[in-house]
Amino acid sequence: MAPHNDSHSPAGSFTTSHFRSAMISGAVQSTPLYSLPRTYHNDLSDSSSVEDMALRRPLIPGIYVPTVTFFDPVTEDLDLETIGKHAVRLALAGVQGITTQGSNGEAVHMSHHERNLVTRTTRKALDEAGFSDMPIIVGCGAQSTRETIELCHDAYLAGGDYALVLPPSYYSGLHAKDTVMTFFRDVASASPIPILIYNYPPAASGIDLTSDAIIELSQHKNIVGCKLTCGNTGKLARVAAGTRAATPSEPGSGFMCMGGSCDFTLQTLVAGGSGIIGGFGNIAPKTCTRVVQLFEAGDLKEARKLQAVVARGDWAAIQGGIIGTKSALQSHYGYGGYARKPLPRPNKEEAKRWRDGFEEVVKLERSL
Template sequence: MAPFSKYNRNSKTMASQKITTSKAKPLPPGVYTPVITIYDNTPTQQVDLDAMYKHCQYLVNAGCHGLVYLGTNGELAMLNHQERIDIVKMARKAVTDLGIPDYPILAGISAQSVAETIQLAKEAGEAGAAWGLLLPPSYWTKAINPKVLEGYYRDVADASPIPIVIYNYPGVVSGVDLDSDIICALASHPNIVAAKLTCGQVGKAIRVTSRYGPQHMAVYAGSADYLVPSLVGGASGCVVGMGNVFPKTVSRLYDYYKAGRLNEAAALQEKISVAEAACKKSLNSTKWGAWYYILRNLGIESDAGFAMRKPYLSPGEEQKKSALAAFSILEDIEKSMQGREGIFKA
């Protein structure tokens, strides 16, 4: 990477013409599933790598275009360094065993300090991640301003061995929200290649895509319930937690749109938006749904390992019932779909 001082920090000085030059390793387009972390049924809730291996291969076979580990759905904040390394190694082995060693895998590398984040980026790269997903710092919000945020991302990107994907999710970082000016300013860095916008602001996505082509700075929706509007606005895809439950359906929504099958895309978008309400209410619902619809059919008989890590509580019967009520709209659709034709089968 070039020295930090060489990058333009002022988005207002950027050329008004759309920049379409390709960076060294852009993030491929499509639907990415931010994979849940599965635990065993012990008091210490050890990571169940065997179950996660089965889940990983199923998601790939179902047609997901890429996978994200150690994100919000993966409970990054609840995992130690070694667990993070082990999970990424497991994922890379799982896709390699399927005969696709270069399959896109991202890993969350978020931490509060630049020093630890760089360490996590290096560990993730060594373990097999090809890109790093990075939240902004949030520990002392009174001291956080645009200069701090830009400096944080640039410092990490300067030292990271893997390209950085900006992760904007105000709900998990004390309300810190990266606006389009900051994202556009960071787009000048050669090792920052994309942004995942879980803020739900489609207008923000359009402001970025209006200035940069996807090979230079791609934008991904952070939820499937606004995937089609985001694609219309120039987004490259989405990272969607419901992919843990219905990977064929959410991947097919993207495929329909890209193939010009707009009526089918619109109809499926409506159903996905209804079902995704369960995922938005609780990560427990997503995790339990993954067990109910996928993992119990792969030999995982108990749902005990699909609760969030303590101190969070396990889902109660009413929550499970509510999740099933929302998910049911996609159950038959998912069953009717095949894996990715010509490459994968599910």
């Protein structure tokens, strides 16, 4: 294996909280990089300031759940009642935050209007249940810089606090050497909310940002974190060290270096990461947060035992994807439904497979 040449950020790069300094300096440029419809600027000026919104809902290290989007099983219309109830169930379980419009949320199956409605419904449900301080991260990936910025504005107006952004990949064969780096800087400079870099090669035509690239991008005042679904814990350790990432016990710079799957929660924490943004939390949020609690308490023996159960359960989630996750929710919790077409609906044998695959962890979840 070739040696790694990842370097740390320059000394003194993070002299204060990375997040707080980003908010105080302001996220929106006085002269926008891209002009947007007048309604965006009017709505932004009429709303509470970006600084007030973001400082009210800081990102706290721990478990974040990219929520499933629920549809009527006949019409495939959004099931707003279930969307709201599910968000509250996760909040009651002790997760630190929620992500809408991620891969688990079937963002690619929804219109812009529907995506905004999901985020707005989630925010309203959390507020009404007494979780007005819980942050919402919104998936805002798109293929053009302009649309990505538009989605960031949509997320802000719908009640989102942060944007999770994939690199553009459809025309990756035509990218210049600096295309991806420029893309993230342009989006961050124009977004009214801070952004997190989403490194997920299978969903981005194989684009896999290096730790050097992520550390360099972290210097932008409006880039406050990353989600590493690449599963590279070596990369995660380098980014965490190079950015002085926040951990459950240390505020560090405030930069959030997040793993992207619950099956390596303990590994992420040992490496100095901030926590996990993982879809498995839809099934077992208490169990996932318990791993973090045990680690912070210094009980590594019990944390390892619990992590093994989470890893086995998450393997079922990884194999079944959104189809398996929704099927398991339906089997074990009485709601879940189906993914939107053209994704298939599981037959009886497949439904049993997903029910059985999650049975161990659901039993544990109910005992907590």
